[in-house]
Amino acid sequence: MSALRHRNGYDRRVGPVLPRGKAQAGAWMKVIVVGAGITGVSSAEWLRRDGYDVILVDPLMPGDAGQTSFGNAGLIARTSVMPVATPALVRKAASMVFDPGAPLFLRWSYLPRLLPWLLPFMGNARLPRLREIAESLSALTFDSMEQHMALARGTEAESFIQIGDYVTLYREPGDYHGDALWREMRARHNLAPEELSRAALVDRDPHLGPDYTFGTLFRDFGWIVDPGRYVAALFDHYRQQGGGFQQGRVVDIAPGEAPSVTLEGGAVLSADRIVLCAGVWSGAMARRLGTGMRLEAERGYHLSMFTPSITPPGPYMVTDAKFVITPMKGFLRAAGVVEFAGIDAAPSSAPPALIEKRLRRVYPGLEFGRCDTWMGRRPTTPDSLPALGSDARAPNVIHAYGGQHVGLTIGPKLGRTVAALVRGRGVNLDLTPYAPGRFGR
Template identity: 45%
Template structure:
């Protein structure tokens, strides 16, 4: 941590002394944005955090709440192209499509499905591991002393299968994890029911990852982190950023709410909504909304002891503060269409099968937008030809998991330091 006296002697990213330096603007107050803001402040920078909504109220609010360090296998595994059409017409499968959106989706979809090869999956896994592989420690370091640490809970993360044969059907994905040093325990039969008696007896096999974590209220967690940014001298602005201003190839400000806010650098971390501002910086990012759903069951009669991925339904059950959150589903339908009814119904059908006898006081529902680049690799780094413009988005299913590490990397880049990670896989230049 840098104290105020030391911070006053620093040079800003624009080469000015701290007495005259302009602040760093972070666009987007989700987990990536607030993480970036906190690490920038710890590095001595003045920060302005801008969002059109409240902090943590969009995608960061609705995720599964799991710090899923083992989640390095993308959706685009070999065989997806053959299975997807059948899944779309099976109401019990966790893949949905708004058919009226298909013509707009096709250019992105072609590029996305081109990555359904072993070589591409290995490349993606290699890129994801450094961002998510130490997530619990990353969140603990980020939240320490902020007041938000109360929402971070160490836990197991458990993949649940019907039986060993069902588990072995996912051998490709497990091999990807094993090759990267990810370890797990196998729990089978009666031992699984001893581990968690809440589970249905029809579920007979589990792969248990230790040393993972849970955020017990993701929305409140990000709000508390943003509150800490303000308490530490940051400024929170509510508004829509319409442009990133540059002079002689360097960022000098951002336009928001009809005014120009001067800055030394700007970090764009608005998830799936980043595409439009990227275009103003000369980048055509193939980015789509992978719409995700959650149902929350308040005051449930039973809860799993740790977050669990039910493999047959590809959904997560996460015990949270006062409720059980069911999250998952992949739906392609763009940013504007309303939520579909079928994904909510499928989540309820699946949890009823997994937790027999489950009752609850009431339930709430949510649909949001995961930012999905066609190559399934986050976009992290400085924009070529736009000095002081930095990007941090595109984490698909693992935005909460990888947000703190991404924010720390971005803060290091803004401060002129070289992160201890090869940034080539995440480079914005791949979309020029």
């Protein structure tokens, strides 16, 4: 027995050890992947490449506007090692929800339901814990560009990957230099950027408004120029190569030696393994499986502006307004802010209005034709880390969800790890921090 494996069957590299036998069988082993966003499509494709009989299940077609993967800012954010919960956010949160100009929105009627998630979320903002979480995030993000290329190379999806400069905008140099924690985290993970003066910013982008006088630059940064079409292209390749798809909504998962899923309407699909990667909708199913998963819908918005009069040279992170401006294929996208209102509440008008107002500070002269407004639901855990791996109560179900603001970034790596876990291979990653049952029962 490996020295890394505990007597209870837990391997620190790969999480709970799956039963042997069919796990090693390859082509004649059937796997159902629940959820067809970036993580689900990535999981299905890596499993297909490993020779498994795969059925991807989702009520929507991959790339549909109803999926969270469709509407993000498109960044392959290898620099995103800071957890969502920080000491600064905890200090400011109460005042932000009362400020209509702040990028944090809360529907007060939802607060009682939010508290079981919110209290441990705030508890993770302690500095020692924050540094631990950052290490675990870095382990997922540091090679994100390579993971996307490994998945997309040789497919139509590869054409949607762009490489260039990524700039973070600050209103004053002190806003950057005064954030010692953020600079420490980036230095700790070899992510120190170049600094840009106002003159350097304007030299790169003469349309930039006067409110932003300082910036930081990351070179050789990747982004997806149309996330919805990117996921759809990956899915098309998967289908062309023989991968299966069942359109339907999974309402229950039955674990066991021969696990199964029940679809809305009563149909039952059985398999040897099930992969749960349905974004924020994974939370309820995970709890029915016995994990104490705490997953919140951290709602984000975007504006997609077609025929824009200004196109930035690369993506911008606007620090004071917490949104990203990304040049896409044929349109300009401004995406960000946070709203807590649950999964099913209708979209609000205030968040996209705030994005447009703050966008005018970046580009006072911006004009555009059609503008599409969108709302999606980031699946966020109290510790900003995804669920990845199996739980002892349902070892034939693999969890892969909870990507918060880096879901697109880490989706291909989560999918590749899922395939390794199904195969029973070790992975070069300690999965302990991402254990699905880490929040209790």
